[in-house]
Amino acid sequence: MSAAETTAVAQEAVAELEDVTRVYRMGDNEVRALDGISHRFEAGEYWAIMGTSGSGKSTLLNILGCIDRPTSGHYRVRGTEVADLSDDELSELRGRSIGFVFQSFNLIPQLNVLENILVPVLYQDVVPTDIEDRAAEIARRVGLDTRLDHRPAELSGGQQQRVAIARSLINEPDLILADEATGNLDSRTADEILALFDELHSEGTSILLVTHEPKVGQRAEKILQLADGRVASIELGSGGGKC
Amino acid sequence: MLTNSAIRAVQLGVKSLLLHKLRSLLTALGVLFGVSSVIAMLSIGEGGSEQAQEQIRQLGSQNVILRSIKPPEDPVSNQQVRVLDYGLTRSDLERVRDTFPWATNVVPVRQLQQEVRSGENVLNPRVLATTPDYLAVTGRVVGQGRFLEPIDERMVANVCVLGYEVARRLFPFESSVGKRIRIGADYFTVVGTILPRVPLGEDSAKPGEEITGEVFIPLATGRRWFGEIQVKIRAGSRDMEQVQLHEIIASIDIPENVPVAAAAAREMLARNHRNHDYEMVVPLELLLRAEETKRIFNIVLGSIAGISLLVGGIGIMNVMLATVTERTREIGIRRALGAKRKDIVVQFLVETVVLSMGGGLAGVLLGVAIPTYVEWRYDMPTIVEPGFLLLAFGISVGVGITFGLYPAWRAASMDPVEALRHE
Numbered sequence: 237m238s239a240a241e242t243t244a245v246a247q248e249a250v251a252e253l254e255d256v257t258r259v260y261r262m263g264d265n266e267v268r269a270l271d272g273i274s275h276r277f278e279a280g281e282y283w284a285i286m287g288t289s290g291s292g293k294s295t296l297l298n299i300l301g302c303i304d305r306p307t308s309g310h311y312r313v314r315g316t317e318v319a320d321l322s323d324d325e326l327s328e329l330r331g332r333s334i335g336f337v338f339q340s341f342n343l344i345p346q347l348n349v350l351e352n353i354l355v356p357v358l359y360q361d362v363v364p365t366d367i368e369d370r371a372a373e374i375a376r377r378v379g380l381d382t383r384l385d386h387r388p389a390e391l392s393g394g395q396q397q398r399v400a401i402a403r404s405l406i407n408e409p410d411l412i413l414a415d416e417a418t419g420n421l422d423s424r425t426a427d428e429i430l431a432l433f434d435e436l437h438s439e440g441t442s443i444l445l446v447t448h449e450p451k452v453g454q455r456a457e458k459i460l461q462l463a464d465g466r467v468a469s470i471e472l473g474s475g476g477g478k479c
Numbered sequence: 480m481l482t483n484s485a486i487r488a489v490q491l492g493v494k495s496l497l498l499h500k501l502r503s504l505l506t507a508l509g510v511l512f513g514v515s516s517v518i519a520m521l522s523i524g525e526g527g528s529e530q531a532q533e534q535i536r537q538l539g540s541q542n543v544i545l546r547s548i549k550p551p552e553d554p555v556s557n558q559q560v561r562v563l564d565y566g567l568t569r570s571d572l573e574r575v576r577d578t579f580p581w582a583t584n585v586v587p588v589r590q591l592q593q594e595v596r597s598g599e600n601v602l603n604p605r606v607l608a609t610t611p612d613y614l615a616v617t618g619r620v621v622g623q624g625r626f627l628e629p630i631d632e633r634m635v636a637n638v639c640v641l642g643y644e645v646a647r648r649l650f651p652f653e654s655s656v657g658k659r660i661r662i663g664a665d666y667f668t669v670v671g672t673i674l675p676r677v678p679l680g681e682d683s684a685k686p687g688e689e690i691t692g693e694v695f696i697p698l699a700t701g702r703r704w705f706g707e708i709q710v711k712i713r714a715g716s717r718d719m720e721q722v723q724l725h726e727i728i729a730s731i732d733i734p735e736n737v738p739v740a741a742a743a744a745r746e747m748l749a750r751n752h753r754n755h756d757y758e759m760v761v762p763l764e765l766l767l768r769a770e771e772t773k774r775i776f777n778i779v780l781g782s783i784a785g786i787s788l789l790v791g792g793i794g795i796m797n798v799m800l801a802t803v804t805e806r807t808r809e810i811g812i813r814r815a816l817g818a819k820r821k822d823i824v825v826q827f828l829v830e831t832v833v834l835s836m837g838g839g840l841a842g843v844l845l846g847v848a849i850p851t852y853v854e855w856r857y858d859m860p861t862i863v864e865p866g867f868l869l870l871a872f873g874i875s876v877g878v879g880i881t882f883g884l885y886p887a888w889r890a891a892s893m894d895p896v897e898a899l900r901h902e
Contacts, residue, residue, distance in 0.1 A: 303814065303815055323819070323820060327822075330816070330817050331817015331818075345498075355812075
């Protein structure tokens with residue numbers, strides 16, 4: 237890799253959408269879930285993606301998370317064109333670059349906390365030798381260090397979501413994708429989780445928060461409003477001040 | 480690294496299986512019974528056929544044995560016939576000796592009904608008048624002293640050789656060699672004893688047949704003292720029989736010539752004995768037939784075992800398909816977290832193989848236990864060959880892979896988006 241290219245990489249967006257369209261076929265009808273979205277998410281930014289249900293939030297999230305592909309247009313993660321990748325390469329990209337946090341936590345019930353945090357590591361070709369120490373360190377950071385051998389069923393919702401956040405961080409991804417991460421939590425626990433995101437953001441992690449709750453969206457640095465599969469507006473959130 | 484991840488994959492598989500203990504146990508039972516029945520049936524079958532083959536081999540696998548049998552009785556003429564004359568003759572013996580180039584040894588045997596006694600001990604063994612070659616042809620071994628010698632035949636000597644059992648009964652506390660015993664009305668000197676046949680299991684003799692209850696005397700001596708007419712006294716009747724030779728044993732030089740010799744003997748006998756007062760025993764033919772029987776037996780066993788393993792495999796596949804559906808969400812999560820299709824296939828395949836291998840291992844244990852119990856309880860010989868265990872275990876792993884592939888493929892081909900949305 238030449239010096240010029242290295243510089244180019246540094247200036248690349250974490251995730252870049254270019255005229256992305258996603259069309260679902262439902263029998264004879266075509267549903268345009270995303271209709272020509274173009275947007276750049278820069279490194280270290282904290283975005284909230286908002287919109288009513290049916291606005292294309294989930295579809296956008298799936299594409300940003302590389303578990304779905306655009307029908308047309310381009311999506312690049314750190315300059316890598318997703319459309320060109322095989323299924324295996326896409327899986328690799330997900331494991332390496334994306335950290336998922338889901339609404340329903342989505343932990344694996346038969347594994348304990350430490351093992352759940354380490355799941356993304358299982359699918360990496362190269363694993364640092366001190367990965368278990370790092371997992372414990374991350375668990376400490378999200379406040380779970382005393383419960384490493386508990387099963388998910390033995391944890392509260394907030395604790396489960398902390399495990400999921402720890403899991404999303406283990407491979408040091410380029411981007412954390414949180415899908416209604418506080419949707420299943422009471423407001424106090426939700427605040428704690430959002431505080432954790434604030435903390436991660438202040439440490440330089442790029443975060444994309446998908447939500448339909450204005451209160452949650454306001455915590456982000458910037459807010460992208462979706463309507464009918466298009467970008468309706470871009471606003472500033474309250475989280476900007478912390479940057 | 481590779482072994483590490485393999486160990487982790489197996490650990491994960493075991494963990495997932497333990498999540499549904501009863502279900503996993505019941506699923507593994509199918510393979511368990513399949514594998515254990517394969518081993519048990521093979522072991523018991525092998526033991527039985529080995530026993531049968533050993534009995535045939537003891538007759539001498541290169542021998543052609545001709546025997547006299549009483550022809551079917553003719554109820555009309557029976558009243559007038561005072562001496563029943565039948566069976567093999569000395570001219571048969573000469574014919575075999577002269578015309579069988581493949582025969583290395585031809586041994587005549589006469590069987591006499593005589594009482595044998597020493598002091599107060601009385602026995603009714605088979606008294607066999609034969610030639611010295613009998614020993615070589617039947618593969619028997621001298622215990623003490625010697626067997627009959629050609630000189631005994633020439634001298635028409637009153638000597639005898641005792642079978643192991645007879646010697647033990649007549650002289651329980653001392654060596655029988657050199658002692659004198661009475662056979663019929665005449666005194667014989669014991670010159671040796673012969674060992675029993677290699678014992679097979681506890682009692683290899685068929686019921687009613689005392690294999691070692693034998694006394695051997697020279698052919699010529701037998702003829703001089705006991706003649707050719709034997710009187711059998713039964714309740715209310717006296718049967719008189721004249722049989723020149725009871726048995727002719729022809730030992731053939733190489734196994735390949737046995738069928739030729741057998742065919743020649745068959746033809747010769749058919750020509751000279753129109754009343755069918757003979758039978759032929761060709762141990763080699765019996766052996767081949769026993770092997771053929773065993774082959775068919777194995778095919779039948781194999782089919783039964785195959786079917787039971789097939790059923791077990793289908794059970795596994797059924798459960799794995801249910802598991803895959805049940806864990807759709809987990810598959811979605813793993814895919815989102817970077818698992819490739821291959822990883823998902825491996826995960827579910829490992830689970831199936833662990834399941835079937837667990838069943839297979841338990842099946843091997845049970846499969847060894849059953850023949851051991853049968854041998855102990857029913858006194859049947861069984862042979863558990865290590866090959867059976869490997870075969871059965873290999874089959875169980877094969878079943879796991881075969882029936883696990885489809886569910887694993889189903890799991891891997893799910894769309895991650897759909898799988899994540901699954902409730």
